[in-house]
Amino acid sequence: MTTAPTSQNPPDRSTNYHYLGLAGAHTILTNASQETYANLVTTLKANGGNGAMMCVHGGVGLGKTFAVNLHLDELAPHTTLRVKLSSAKLQALREALYKKLDLPGEPPDRITRCENMIRAALSEGPRVLVVDEAQWLDTRAFEFIRELWDDENTRFAVVLVGAENCYQKIKKRPALESRILLWQRYTPLTPTEVLTTIPQYHPIWTGRSADDLLWIDDLACHGNFRQWARVTYLLQEAMDTPPYPAYSRDLVRAVFSRLDPTSRHAT
Numbered sequence: 001m002t003t004a005p006t007s008q009n010p011p012d013r014s015t016n017y018h019y020l021g022l023a024g025a026h027t028i029l030t031n032a033s034q035e036t037y038a039n040l041v042t043t044l045k046a047n048g049g050n051g052a053m054m055c056v057h058g059g060v061g062l063g064k065t066f067a068v069n070l071h072l073d074e075l076a077p078h079t080t081l082r083v084k085l086s087s088a089k090l091q092a093l094r095e096a097l098y099k100k101l102d103l104p105g106e107p108p109d110r111i112t113r114c115e116n117m118i119r120a121a122l123s124e125g126p127r128v129l130v131v132d133e134a135q136w137l138d139t140r141a142f143e144f145i146r147e148l149w150d151d152e153n154t155r156f157a158v159v160l161v162g163a164e165n166c167y168q169k170i171k172k173r174p175a176l177e178s179r180i181l182l183w184q185r186y187t188p189l190t191p192t193e194v195l196t197t198i199p200q201y202h203p204i205w206t207g208r209s210a211d212d213l214l215w216i217d218d219l220a221c222h223g224n225f226r227q228w229a230r231v232t233y234l235l236q237e238a239m240d241t242p243p244y245p246a247y248s249r250d251l252v253r254a255v256f257s258r259l260d261p262t263s264r265h266a267t
Contacts, residue, residue: 017066019229024204024236028197032186033067039182040071043157046181050126051157053149053179055134057166058186061226064161065132072159076128081156084132090140094118097129115144122154134162135169142169146176188223202232204239204247212249220256220263227263234258 018025029037039054046052056064072080081100085092094114098107101121108114131137131145149158160166160180167185170177189197194217199205205213221227234255238245245251 017069019061019226020233022202022229022233022236025202025229025232026200027070028200030063030067030189030193030197032063032184033071035184036064036067037071039184040068040075040159043159043181044075044126044128046157050155051128052181053158053160054182054184055160055162055166055170055180056184056186057135057160057162057164059164059188059224061224062186062188063225064186066225068130068159068161072128072130079126080128080130082130082132085136088136088138088141090138090144093131093137093141093144119148119151119154122148122151122156125155127156128159129156130159130161132161134160135166136162137169139173142173142176146179149179189217189225190223191217194221194223198228201228202236204232204236208247212252215249216252220259222263230259231255 036056039056043052043054056068058064069082081097083093083096083100085096094111095107097118098114101118103117103121108117129145137145145158145160148154149156160170162169167183170180191214194213195210198213198217199208216231217223217228220231231252235247235252238251238255239247
């Protein structure tokens with residue numbers, strides 16, 4: 001991948017990012033992913049190279065976190081701090097940052113000392129803080145991120161990645177919202193994108209008819225990359241199990257029967 005993304009696919013360094021560790025899956029540079037790349041470049045270059053703030057939001061399973069992680073592996077491989085919290089509380093965020101910054105020992109019990117050590121570490125050089133599932137953060141945790149970024153001595157970009165309601169939660173916090181340089185909303189793949197993307201995504205779909213791909217998307221996947229990965233995984237498993245059936249719509253229907261019925265239309 002170059003500093004300016006093209007229509008060609010980037011080198012595949014995403015083995016650990018593919019849902020279910022799907023064997024044979026390829027990394028596809030979608031329109032949304034290209035936009036994420038460009039937004040990250042802008043965000044990291046802003047503020048004299050110290051970084052700005054951006055938010056990537058949208059429904060689950062659309063590839064937001066995948067794209068952010070993959071592109072930051074290229075843009076900031078040694079300075080990215082990835083935080084995904086199990087609690088919305090400020091204490092959890094503070095402790096996660098302390099550990100991600102490789103600060104010594106356990107986080108100090110004294111809040112002021114702990115926060116001062118975090119600020120000092122964030123002033124040592126440009127970094128990128130990625131907060132995944134950001135919609136779960138409470139008000140104080142959001143404000144702590146803003147306060148850290150506002151500190152005149154710290155040097156880091158912030159990438160908030162969250163579900164659709166992440167946008168609404170940030171919008172309700174004017175002090176934070178006013179500091180977001182870029183917003184990007186992920187939406188499901190369109191039928192046209194399904195036809196151009198999915199045959200490249202995994203060999204099992206190479207050469208399948210447009211009718212088949214749109215049928216599967218309409219009945220089960222709905223433009224959702226994670227759902228396509230789920231169907232691909234189950235179909236590959238079925239084809240790799242004796243008596244090793246060949247691809248057919250009947251086999252796909254058998255895969256559909258294993259899915260959550262609320263996520264698919266009736267066949």
